Amino acid sequence: MLTNGLVVDLQQKNMKIALIGYGKMGRAIEDIATKVGHQVVLTIDDPDFDAETLKKADVAIEFTTPQSAVSNIKKCADAGIPIVVGTTAWYNDYNDACDYVLSKNSGLFTATNFSIGVNLFWRITEMAAKLINDYDEYDAFIDEVHHTQKLDAPSGTAITTAEKVLANFGRKNNWVHHENGIGSSTNELELSVRSFREENVPGTHTVSFKSDIDTIEITHTAHSRKGFASGALRAAEFMTGKSGIYTMKDLLNE
Template sequence: MNIALLGYGRMGKSIEKIAIDRNHHITLKISEPEDKFDFSNCDVAIDFSVPSAAVRNITKALDANIPVISGTTGWLEDYESIVDYCNKKNGTFLYASNFSLGVNIFFELNKVLSELMGGLNDYSVSMEEIHHTQKLDAPSGTAITLAEQIIDNTHYKNWTIEKPEANKIYINAKRIKDVPGTHEISYDSKIDSINIKHTAHNRQGFALGAVIAAEWIKDKKGVFTMKDVLNIG
């Protein structure tokens, strides 16, 4: 499979290594805004760029009828317009806030736990997420996904990173050098606490999940998520 890398930072380089190890080829690398998009020798595109470039990158791939998956966070105010554009083009698009296979299992655990805790208002919920100092957005897209799952199943209405507030999930977003990603959710009452936690030991899990998603999506049409890739639900 011939892969276009839209964004060639730390994640792009990790994806490149794993893709080559799995006998794929990197036939296009886009790292600067002025780079030319020549998808003529590409089967699929993987976007791990920056928020300001994500919409452009995804749109260019859809225009070229190239399936595109994106793990860039911080641009989701435009997500629905990209979905509409993909459907208009009869294209192929998959977005995930986190491509780690373990994190996507963690999403399902979080969903089930929030459903179980939904009617137990004696418990307050909070979250801590830790990432490397080069991560541009806070909270992370993964933390937002986790918070939105909890909001869907509990009395909480929103999330905040400023300070704990009633009806808002407090997300303590930390940035520490060389931390790939940690997410912990806590339900606390006067009687006890319940915690679930996912800790990434390195970036390889994110890169591997992205390559697996690219392999899965190559010949499909439509808008997908990692739940489709993993056949969850």
């Protein structure tokens, strides 16, 4: 059930949560977690913390920086608690992180975007790309807009969106990034992903299919961080007591 944009059907089971990263997302998660009866037993906002302290939590939720994510994943595995990771732009080290977590019989849940709406947007994008692929007059593009403090570009969500278009739109074979929307690809096999940075934008992603005569657009606009925060909490509930590697597909039963 959705009330004022806040997902309120989280299970009330008094989880003990360690928040690793106490910035915009960490605070948004704390706000919802305490409202639904979970306990935030630890907030960590400094890289030099002792893995032992994590043991008082049932699960950790990590929203930090691309440089910190893998080390935090390993600390949680060492402490034997499952971790939910929202940080983006560290995925080149994904296999290494998974191997480490599995070697410690611990748990890892990752998502480049925890919002249920974005996961629906991805499903719609896959269907649209597959359908429009049959009409040669259409080209495909992706645009993303985020707040100016965002460290990575393009966003993890834009990269996942690009991967979903590429898997279903046979005329493109790789994506290329255009920072600040500057430049465009002249190679028709390339899928252009343009990033823009503007004040106070939680996250907007648009997939466009353009022909000479019209444009079909699919846009997801986050109105706040609540969708990401409640999705991360759902993932934490799902991970409590679990080991192994999971993604949103497991949570949404896709």
